[in-house]
Amino acid sequence: MQTLPKQQRFETFSYLPPLSDAQINKQIQYTLDNGFFPAIEFNETSLPTDCYWTMWKLPMFSAKSTQEVLNEVQACRSSYPNCYIRVVAFDNIKQCQVMSFTVHKPNK
Secondary structure: OOOOOOOOOOOHHHHOOOOOHHHHHHHHHHHHHOOOEEEEEEEOOOOOOOOOOEEEOOOOOOOOOHHHHHHHHHHHHHHOOOOEEEEEEEEOOOOEEEEEEEEEOOOO
């Protein structure tokens, strides 16, 4: 497996080449299969000290398919092309964030 050259790291998957749409789809499916609620967040920077990102709409409590989530990711990309965008999974039992991964990095 090949990793990216030395650069700023964001989250777990940032050490790998950018995720394809099919890989993003699988991660979202994993989120839904485990009963987690997906949410989309964006931010102009992605520094390690930036722990508060802006949420794109409310978490998707009623999402049943990956396509619903991917449509919202695309809408967020269209509205904020110069921002970092990530998908976050929330566990309603533990009441915390259990997973997040970057789905868009701006060309800066």
